[in-house]
Amino acid sequence: MAAKQYKAIGEEAWKNNVEKVNAELFIFTYGSLVVQLVKDFEDYGAVNKQLDKMGYNIGVRLIDDILARTGIDKCADFHTTAEVVAKVGFRVFLNIAPAIANWSADAKEFSLILEDNPLNDFCELPPKAVQEGLWYSNVLCGVIRGALEMMQMQTEVWFVHDVLRGDDVSEIRVKLVKILDEEVPVGDE
Amino acid sequence: MSNTATGPVSSATQLLSALSLDGRNSAEGRQINSSALEFLLPELVNALVSTTLRTKQISERIALGLDAQEDASDKHSPSTEKGQEYNATTIPGNPSMGSGWLDLPEDEELVEQVCVKLEMVGFRVGKRIAERFSPLSRRLTDTLDIVKFICKDVWTLLFNRQVDNLKTNHRGVYVLQDNKFKWFLRMSGNNGGAAAARRAQPYIWLPCGIIRGILDSFGTNTVVIAETLGLPQCTFQIKVVSEEQMVARA
Numbered sequence: 001m002a003a004k005q006y007k008a009i010g011e012e013a014w015k016n017n018v019e020k021v022n023a024e025l026f027i028f029t030y031g032s033l034v035v036q037l038v039k040d041f042e043d044y045g046a047v048n049k050q051l052d053k054m055g056y057n058i059g060v061r062l063i064d065d066i067l068a069r070t071g072i073d074k075c076a077d078f079h080t081t082a083e084v085v086a087k088v089g090f091r092v093f094l095n096i097a098p099a100i101a102n103w104s105a106d107a108k109e110f111s112l113i114l115e116d117n118p119l120n121d122f123c124e125l126p127p128k129a130v131q132e133g134l135w136y137s138n139v140l141c142g143v144i145r146g147a148l149e150m151m152q153m154q155t156e157v158w159f160v161h162d163v164l165r166g167d168d169v170s171e172i173r174v175k176l177v178k179i180l181d182e183e184v185p186v187g188d189e
Numbered sequence: 190m191s192n193t194a195t196g197p198v199s200s201a202t203q204l205l206s207a208l209s210l211d212g213r214n215s216a217e218g219r220q221i222n223s224s225a226l227e228f229l230l231p232e233l234v235n236a237l238v239s240t241t242l243r244t245k246q247i248s249e250r251i252a253l254g255l256d257a258q259e260d261a262s263d264k265h266s267p268s269t270e271k272g273q274e275y276n277a278t279t280i281p282g283n284p285s286m287g288s289g290w291l292d293l294p295e296d297e298e299l300v301e302q303v304c305v306k307l308e309m310v311g312f313r314v315g316k317r318i319a320e321r322f323s324p325l326s327r328r329l330t331d332t333l334d335i336v337k338f339i340c341k342d343v344w345t346l347l348f349n350r351q352v353d354n355l356k357t358n359h360r361g362v363y364v365l366q367d368n369k370f371k372w373f374l375r376m377s378g379n380n381g382g383a384a385a386a387r388r389a390q391p392y393i394w395l396p397c398g399i400i401r402g403i404l405d406s407f408g409t410n411t412v413v414i415a416e417t418l419g420l421p422q423c424t425f426q427i428k429v430v431s432e433e434q435m436v437a438r439a
Contacts (some may be wrong), residue, residue, distance in 0.1 A: 014222075020411075023219040024321060025347045026226045027313070027394075032313040033233050036306055040240035062228055093222045122317070154318060164366070180270040 005071050006072075008081045010091030013070045016093060027121050034136060046133040051135070055142020056149075063147040066092055074151065081153065082110045085144060085174070094118050098172070111160065114170040125164050135159040137170070144174060150178040223349075226366050230307035230372060234307065234391045238294065241302045248387055293388060300391070308398035315402020322346060323407075336363045337409050339400060347371075347399075365400075366422070372396070373421035383419055395422065400425060 037047045049093040066072070068089055075081040082100050090112075091097050096110040119137045135141075148155045154177040161167035293300050310355070322342065329335050339357040340352035372392055376385060393415040401413045412431045417423045 019223040020220040021223040021226070021347075021349060022346050023221040026221055026229065027319045028314040029226065029233070029310070030229065031317075032310045033229075033236070035313060036310050037236065037240065040237075040244060040306075050236055054229075054236050057232055057235070058228045063411075065224060095221055095224050097220075116220060121219065122321075157431065 006080075006087040007097070009070050009072065010088040010097065013088070013092050014095055015068045016145020020095075021122070023118050027118060027123075030139070030165055031123055038129070038134075044129060044132040045052075048133070048135050051138035054144040055139035055144075056146035057142075058139070059143040059148075060145060060150050062093070063150040067148070072117045076109055078110075078153075081148065081151075082112075082174070085148075086112055089144075089147065101140055102171075102173075104175075108176040112172040112174065114157075114172065117163075117170050120162075120164055120170070123164060130165045135162060136164050137162065141172060144172070148174075149180070154178050154180055227375065227397060230392065230395075233310070233395075234268070234303070237303050237306050237310075237391075238299070241299055241306065242294070245299060245302075267431075293391070304391055304394045308401070311395040311398020311400075312402040312405070313398075314395075315399040315404075315429050317402075318346075318405035319342060319403040320398065329407060330363070332363075332404070333357065335404055335409065336369075336427065339403055340365060343403065361431075363427040365425040365427070367378040369420050370396075370423035371416075371419050373417070373423060376420055386417055389420055390417045393417065396423075399427065400427060 016050065024144055034047065034051070037050055038044070041047050066089055069092060070087060072084060075084055086098050086100050094117075096114065096116050096118065098114045098182060100110055101113050102111040103109070110153045113115060117137055117140075119140070123133060126172060129136075137156075141159060145155050145157045156177060157169070158173055160173050161171040162171050205433045293303075323329070324338065324342065328337055336355065342357050344350060345353050348367075348371040350367075350369070350371070352365045353368045354364075356364040356366075358436070372395075373389055376389055376392075397413040397415050401411055404413075404427070410432075411429055412428045413425060414428075415423055415425045
């Protein structure tokens with residue numbers, strides 16, 4: 001039931017509360033940025049890291065935007081969090097809703113299956129990038145991590161599969177490390 | 190995307206027609222939240238600042254010789270340190286830096302290098318925009334046509350509005366004026382107009398590159414510069430560079 005509710009919230013926000021633009025400018029800009037980072041770093045691992053970092057910075061700001069647009073309350077458990085990330089977060093920004101799958105037994109890890117990742121549009125990775133481990137859409141991991149951290153959830157987020165690398169699906173894994181104490185400034189360790 | 194042309198016989202021509210059809214049909218195309226790009230842009234600039242800084246530090250270290258490697262990390266010049274903080278742009282627990290829009294490092298040379306990179310990022314975007322959206326129903330026959338295509342079609346696609354004013358001297362200079370340039374609309378600041386304009390500086394280079402990229406893919410060499418008299422107004426000046434001038438330069 002909850003799942004339906006968040007689906008509706010996400011779709012409602014997308015429909016009525018979002019200024020929509022053509023995705024191409026975003027997609028091309030992102031692609032061009034990745035090209036530039038590859039040139040600058042000459043190391044795909046470093047590019048992954050940089051993309052994740054950028055995503056994190058985006059995530060910590062983006063969460064406010066989502067809360068403001070949807071009026072969602074704090075999530076009661078990690079299952080709800082997964083629902084909100086997939087059905088509200090992704091819907092409101094990219095107009096997609098990844099499927100949630102592969103829950104771990106302790107309910108602290110789940111996967112997001114992206115059937116239709118806009119960032120992948122018009123994109124093809126050179127073999128070298130695949131070999132050396134570029135996760136082209138790694139920014140998404142950072143966004144999820146950053147946004148959840150603002151909600152007092154410390155997580156690890158990483159790509160497991162990516163269609164751009166020849167996998168059948170694109171899969172992002174999200175793992176809850178711990179709930180951060182509200183009293184302590186977030187990230188202050 | 191090419192799901193219209195499936196099967197093993199999807200030859201290049203089939204794929205091509207599928208692509209162009211796709212281009213036609215998707216006048217609206219895939220849509221996303223316009224905030225997505227607004228979130229990405231500052232990070233794009235920040236990332237390029239930190240990579241440029243990194244490159245610079247590495248080359249400095251090399252110039253100083255290997256022995257200086259440890260020293261180099263110790264004795265940063267003030268501007269370098271500022272740049273280093275850049276790396277950790279948004280400090281967790283400090284979400285009040287809501288805009289993600291930070292001060293640029295004071296090192297002018299560095300800022301210039303960042304701008305060059307941003308222009309190149311834009312240039313590649315422009316090339317791809319031209320490929321994807323160049324009109325199929327009419328032919329663009331001269332530079333003015335292409336510029337008009339940018340002012341109307343491209344601007345509408347990208348910013349949901351047209352350029353406010355287009356002027357030309359009919360001798361290869363075109364001036365586009367956008368009174369509410371979308372990327373500048375939300376750039377507020379408390380340090381007065383000049384500081385805001387300075388911080389906006391890198392963001393201007395991206396669209397400059399885009400415009401140059403589009404013109405380039407139609408075979409027109411140009412130099413595109415932009416200035417703002419006050420945010421969010423923005424004026425782009427396109428200057429056609431002829432072959433001879435190109436040769437003369439080189």
